[in-house]
Amino acid sequence: MPQQQQATTDVLVLGGGPAGAWAAWSAASQGAKVILADKGYLGTSGATAPGGTTLLVIPPVAELREQAVQDRLKAGGYLSENAWIHRVLDQVEQNLQLVEEWGYPFPKDEDGRPLRTHLHGPEYMKIMRRVVRKAGVRIWDQSPALELLHDQHGVGGARGINRLTGESWEVKANAVIMATGGCAFLSKGLGCNVLTGEGLLMSAEAGAELSGMEFTRQYAPSFADGTVTRGRMLAWATLYDAAGRPLHRGDRTFGSIPELMLKGPVYASLDLADTKEKQEFLRNAHPIFFMPLERAGINPFKDKFLLTLRYEGTMRGTGGLRLTGPGCETSVPGLYAAGDAASREKVTGAISGGGAYNASWAICSGSWAGRSAARLALQQPHPAERRMLRAAGRYGMPAGAGTARTLDAKPLIAAVQQEILPLRINYFRSEPVVAAALQRLNRLMPELGGQVPATVQGIVQSREAAAMLNVGRWIYTAALARKESRGLQRLAEYPALDPHQTHRLILSGVNTIGIRTESVPHAHELRIPGEERAI
Amino acid sequence: MIELVSQDRCIGCRLCVKVCPTNVFAMEGKLAVIARQEDCQTCFMCEAYCPVDALYVAPQADKSANPDEQELIESGRLGSWRKEIGWNPGAEDTMAERDTTPFFEVFTEAYRGKQQEIGK
Numbered sequence: 143m144p145q146q147q148q149a150t151t152d153v154l155v156l157g158g159g160p161a162g163a164w165a166a167w168s169a170a171s172q173g174a175k176v177i178l179a180d181k182g183y184l185g186t187s188g189a190t191a192p193g194g195t196t197l198l199v200i201p202p203v204a205e206l207r208e209q210a211v212q213d214r215l216k217a218g219g220y221l222s223e224n225a226w227i228h229r230v231l232d233q234v235e236q237n238l239q240l241v242e243e244w245g246y247p248f249p250k251d252e253d254g255r256p257l258r259t260h261l262h263g264p265e266y267m268k269i270m271r272r273v274v275r276k277a278g279v280r281i282w283d284q285s286p287a288l289e290l291l292h293d294q295h296g297v298g299g300a301r302g303i304n305r306l307t308g309e310s311w312e313v314k315a316n317a318v319i320m321a322t323g324g325c326a327f328l329s330k331g332l333g334c335n336v337l338t339g340e341g342l343l344m345s346a347e348a349g350a351e352l353s354g355m356e357f358t359r360q361y362a363p364s365f366a367d368g369t370v371t372r373g374r375m376l377a378w379a380t381l382y383d384a385a386g387r388p389l390h391r392g393d394r395t396f397g398s399i400p401e402l403m404l405k406g407p408v409y410a411s412l413d414l415a416d417t418k419e420k421q422e423f424l425r426n427a428h429p430i431f432f433m434p435l436e437r438a439g440i441n442p443f444k445d446k447f448l449l450t451l452r453y454e455g456t457m458r459g460t461g462g463l464r465l466t467g468p469g470c471e472t473s474v475p476g477l478y479a480a481g482d483a484a485s486r487e488k489v490t491g492a493i494s495g496g497g498a499y500n501a502s503w504a505i506c507s508g509s510w511a512g513r514s515a516a517r518l519a520l521q522q523p524h525p526a527e528r529r530m531l532r533a534a535g536r537y538g539m540p541a542g543a544g545t546a547r548t549l550d551a552k553p554l555i556a557a558v559q560q561e562i563l564p565l566r567i568n569y570f571r572s573e574p575v576v577a578a579a580l581q582r583l584n585r586l587m588p589e590l591g592g593q594v595p596a597t598v599q600g601i602v603q604s605r606e607a608a609a610m611l612n613v614g615r616w617i618y619t620a621a622l623a624r625k626e627s628r629g630l631q632r633l634a635e636y637p638a639l640d641p642h643q644t645h646r647l648i649l650s651g652v653n654t655i656g657i658r659t660e661s662v663p664h665a666h667e668l669r670i671p672g673e674e675r676a677i
Numbered sequence: 678m679i680e681l682v683s684q685d686r687c688i689g690c691r692l693c694v695k696v697c698p699t700n701v702f703a704m705e706g707k708l709a710v711i712a713r714q715e716d717c718q719t720c721f722m723c724e725a726y727c728p729v730d731a732l733y734v735a736p737q738a739d740k741s742a743n744p745d746e747q748e749l750i751e752s753g754r755l756g757s758w759r760k761e762i763g764w765n766p767g768a769e770d771t772m773a774e775r776d777t778t779p780f781f782e783v784f785t786e787a788y789r790g791k792q793q794e795i796g797k
């Protein structure tokens with residue numbers, strides 16, 4: 143491998159989506175030296191950049207906010223934490239004001255008050271790149287992280303590779319923020335093929351715990367040939383079967399697609415937008431939804447287009463690294479998590495955070511992680527370069543190789559996808575089917591002990607394969623352990639919510655997966671008769 | 678999938694190589710080439726960043742669409758996404774500026790009308 147690039151810094155941020163960008167900006171604003179390494183490019187990479195996100199913003203009116211928090215608590219199966227949602231609502235308002243000051247053109251209402259409810263991805267992330275650089279952060283694009291460095295005091299940096307030069311890199315830092323997004327298993331949802339789970343794997347190898355991995359029964363509809371997973375547009379759709387018979391209209395369309403697909407192909411048409419005004423509104427609000435359809439020669443307001451469902455894993459699903467404190471600390475000292483890489487149960491509970499919560503969470507958790515990581519790094523008596531750090535990576539890496547065979551990532555990834563993507567296994571979850579899939583995934587583990595090809599693609603894809611395989615194993619392990627249906631978790635054998643399982647499931651370890659429960663502050667509020675049913 | 682690097686238009690600025698999230702492009706001499714089409718995630722970001730509109734991403738994620746360059750130019754599709762975002766030189770406004778609409782859910786509730794259930 144070509145020569146190493148080495149650096150020491152206060153805070154190392156891995157991932158340059160909104161969570162990583164806010165983390166880097168916030169750490170640098172505290173006076174810390176910061177390096178941000180992204181697999182792709184801060185500005186284009188991740189789930190937000192190509193499209194955009196609607197935000198969770200609620201005016202600072204006590205009743206409105208309390209109502210939202212209570213609604214969420216109930217919808218999320220009493221696994222969210224009211225105090226955390228209030229924190230997000232307060233924090234996101236401050237950050238969005240900054241985004242506006244930095245030049246984002248939010249629309250205004252009749253009284254001239256800005257409506258900061260939606261961000262177009264390309265513009266938003268371009269602004270974030272500019273302010274992150276201006277704050278003095280060194281941005282390393284095309285530089286996927288592969289493994290963490292650690293010692294007896296916890297995490298102290300990371301190693302990775304530059305995809306353009308082939309150089310490996312090593313950064314020592316007293317605080318590392320994991321902001322590598324969710325894991326969507328290369329299912330080609332918009333912007334999501336960079337999200338393959340290495341952040342979760344490298345953290346687990348360094349001893350970090352995961353939480354909420356069962357809340358991942360999450361698929362999003364897109365035009366069958368395309369990638370744009372903007373399900374909310376289907377609130378304006380009628381769904382049709384192959385013979386052109388209407389199946390569902392409006393609000394109910396979105397959630398019913400998996401069941402309808404069991405019976406045959408499902409088509410959609412946005413024919414509920416039946417005036418020019420409505421069509422123009424939708425076209426301007428989400429151009430990314432329309433452009434690919436138009437390029438394919440489809441008029442979505444009139445024509446019926448075939449739908450598919452793309453698996454979103456922990457991206458719009460909810461599981462991720464377990465947070466242990468208000469500064470987005472993980473269970474390993476020196477390691478922080480933000481955005482989709484962190485479990486979002488504290489604000490979303492058992493349901494998806496897509497549709498508003500996740501985007502605001504990325505902003506807030508990034509800011510908190512950046513601030514607390516900077517504080518820790520600046521207080522450290524021992525500079526990182528003097529620590530005796532070891533590399534923690536094993537699975538799908540040269541350090542874990544145990545056989546002479548070559549690790550062939552592409553067929554391995556296909557084998558993992560075969561167990562994870564099908565609705566039959568992962569959406570219509572049942573004990574025997576999920577258990578059999580988990581067993582087949584377990585049997586793939588020895589493949590990770592093969593020799594890693596010494597090319598950039600070989601090195602990166604081997605690690606991606608290892609990460610997806612293990613995220614899949616965590617998802618199914620947690621799904622089998624939660625013997626009930628709640629939010630994004632469902633098992634056919636247990637169709638109802640079980641009040642005795644109003645706790646979190648915490649996983650740890652890679653080869654042998656440990657599992658325990660963690661209590662949640664609002665569990666007692668669920669013991670109300672009549673609410674003990676699936677939600 | 679990414680389908681086209683226009684040899685006539687490309688000025689070899691390397692921007693697509695730098696910004697593509699999935700590392701699809703490489704430089705061959707002075708021009709960008711599609712080195713790993715199968716890794717393309719159909720996110721359209723390269724089109725948005727190319728300063729001379731030399732790139733075309735077809736909406737199909739899996740099948741190769743093999744579009745014709747001349748036809749793309751004539752139909753105005755080459756460069757249309759950058760234009761829609763408002764990053765082309767001389768753009769009057771940006772996509773973000775044009776989105777002057779109220780909260781999506783509020784609009785939906787107010788204007789879509791009540792839905793009758795099918796079959797009932």
Ligand SMILES: Cc1cc2nc3c(=O)[nH]c(=O)nc-3n(C[C@H](O)[C@H](O)[C@H](O)COP(=O)(O)OP(=O)(O)OC[C@H]3O[C@@H](n4cnc5c(N)ncnc54)[C@H](O)[C@@H]3O)c2cc1C
Nearest residue numbers: 157159160161181187188189196287323481482498500501
């Ligand atoms: C089409 C679509 C629409 C959405 N709409 C909404 C919405 O309306 N409201 C809402 O709340 N949420 C929405 N979401 C979800 C929202 O986009 C995500 O929650 C948000 O992007 C999370 O931010 P993040 O920074 O954690 O992750 P991402 O934005 O996904 O960024 C992760 C970054 O990590 C990098 N990375 C990955 N692996 C590595 C590695 N090994 N080393 C270094 N870097 C790495 C990636 O390149 C990427 O840049 C939507 C998602 C999609 C796909």
Ligand code: SF4
Nearest residue numbers: 687688690691693727
């Ligand atoms: S961004 Fe456009 S001009 Fe620059 S190298 Fe790529 S194709 Fe050529």
Ligand code: SF4
Nearest residue numbers: 697717718720721723
């Ligand atoms: S569409 Fe996206 S993934 Fe494909 S080449 Fe362009 S930037 Fe890369």
